[in-house]
Amino acid sequence: MARALRKVEGDGSVISTDLISTDLISTDRISTDLISTDLISTDQSSTGQNSLAKAAASKTRLIGWLVSYADSAKGMAHEIRAGRTIISSEELPSEPLIIIEHRELDAPHLALMASPTHRLVAQDIFSQHGSIVVKGRNGSEQVINGPTEIEHGDWIRLGAKTRFQVCLIDGPENHAPVA
Numbered sequence: 494m495a496r497a498l499r500k501v502e503g504d505g506s507v508i509s510t511d512l513i514s515t516d517l518i519s520t521d522r523i524s525t526d527l528i529s530t531d532l533i534s535t536d537q538s539s540t541g542q543n544s545l546a547k548a549a550a551s552k553t554r555l556i557g558w559l560v561s562y563a564d565s566a567k568g569m570a571h572e573i574r575a576g577r578t579i580i581s582s583e584e585l586p587s588e589p590l591i592i593i594e595h596r597e598l599d600a601p602h603l604a605l606m607a608s609p610t611h612r613l614v615a616q617d618i619f620s621q622h623g624s625i626v627v628k629g630r631n632g633s634e635q636v637i638n639g640p641t642e643i644e645h646g647d648w649i650r651l652g653a654k655t656r657f658q659v660c661l662i663d664g665p666e667n668h669a670p671v672a
Contacts, residue, residue: 556607557662559571578605597652598651604618613643613644613659614640617637630644646658
């Protein structure tokens with residue numbers, strides 16, 4: 494079964510990332526004060542999107558990654574940035590997206606809301622095959638019926654087979670001030 498995994502920003506550009514990297518890499522597309530990921534490929538939208546919107550999207554705080562091991566033993570990482578991101582089986586207008594072309598996923602399927610303080614909440618968007626969080630600390634499963642807190646190390650399962658490990662960066666409140 495073939496799957497296409499890609500991250501689509503609200504401006505229509507497509508971003509794919511390789512393994513999680515903590516190297517401080519400065520690019521004009523993906524950068525933060527703390528951590529950046531290697532840019533593998535970009536697709537520019539032919540609609541001539543507003544450069545101000547692109548600049549604003551690239552400056553949103555990086556919260557962490559969703560990592561899938563379905564198509565690669567190394568993993569495929571999808572950035573989670575502050576704000577709302579939709580996981581969908583097809584493109585939707587005006588939303589930061591993670592698109593997964595799979596028959597068990599709906600358009601849209603799941604909404605992620607990441608706060609600048611690195612809290613992550615998921616909510617299933619009335620999908621046909623459902624969403625489940627598997628807690629990393631004890632393996633318990635919880636159906637995502639309403640807003641559900643997601644933590645570092647948890648797994649999100651969409652439908653029966655599509656799984657992502659959640660890798661969150663420590664938030665600003667978890668760091669002592671530098672003297």
